[in-house]
Amino acid sequence: MPTVSVQDKHLTVLNLFTTDAPEKQDSLVQEMTKIVNAAAYEGWMSSTVHAGVDSPGTANFIQWRSGEDLEKxxxxxxxxxxxxxxxGEITTSIRLLQNEIAYTLTGDGPDTEVTICPNRGNHTVIAVYQVEQANQDELIDALGPGQAGIVDAPGFRGHVVLKGLRARGLEGSFVVSYSQWENKQAYDAHRDLPEEKWPEGRRKAAARIDAVATGVDVNTYDVVLTRSADSE
Structure with missing residues (x-):
């Protein structure tokens, strides 16, 4: 099963698709499943397919050996x-985001491996932040080390911050936050906690994020399929 860590030197690609109806999401998952199950591309390491929960769409978290392999x-x-x-026929938008792993966090602390697979039952939250290039590192720090106290939130499981390198379907610089929760109820409780009850670290991190992020798009997902080249 795929794992994510700051020691990873390969390319991480996050392909995000949106659509306008649940039945089209089902079609997206079916098409992505066909591609992942048949994948034998040079340099391809793993793919993890996610199905949208709050809004129709899919995400594919893909690990490649290098950017050269992806371009092929x-x-x-x-x-x-x-x-x-x-x-193109079943989506309303396609974003193909190339990234490197900037930060990971689990209950065992920062810089620990985060596992991505369906059998853990994670409720996954993916947020894509747009940011000026000059502020990208500040945003990464605020989304990662700046809110390390999230480990104390009930139901928290794992957190990954991805530094955007280049993209198709998205202009400018970006940073991605990929977080795992025990279930939707745990995440919703964390998200909807009144600000006056936030820990000081969360309050400071949120202020830093608001100061530099120029936009954000968030959706939640369930992991439905994982396949790795080394499991064949």
Missing amino acids: RYAGEEFKHRTLPVF
Whole structure:
């Protein structure tokens, strides 16, 4: 099963698709499952498919050996003439985000491995923050070390901060927050906690994030499929 850590030197790709109806989300998951189950691309390491909960859509958390391997995939005839057209018919937006791992956190502390797989039953929250290039490192610090106290929140399981490198379908610099919770109820309770009850660390981190982020898009997901090249 895929794991994520700051020691990872490979490329992490997050492909985010939105759509306008639950039945189209089902079609997205089916198409992504076909691709992941057949994946044998040079340099491909793993794919983890997520199905949207709060809004229809999907996310695919993909690990590649290098950017060069990914570009070969993008340049291939199958990707250009089948994959993109199929997804284009059932989506309202496509964002292909290339990243490096900047920070991880679990109950065992920072810089620990985060496991991504369906059988843990995680409720996953993915937030894409837009930011000026000059403020990207500040946002990473605020989203990561700045709110390390999140480990004390009931139901928290894991947190990953991704530094955006380049993207298709998204302009400018970005940072991604990928968080795991025991269930939807635990995350909703954390999200909806009145600000006057926030711990001081959360309050300071939120102020830092608000000061530099120029936009944010958030959705929640359930993990539905994981496949790794080394499990074959």
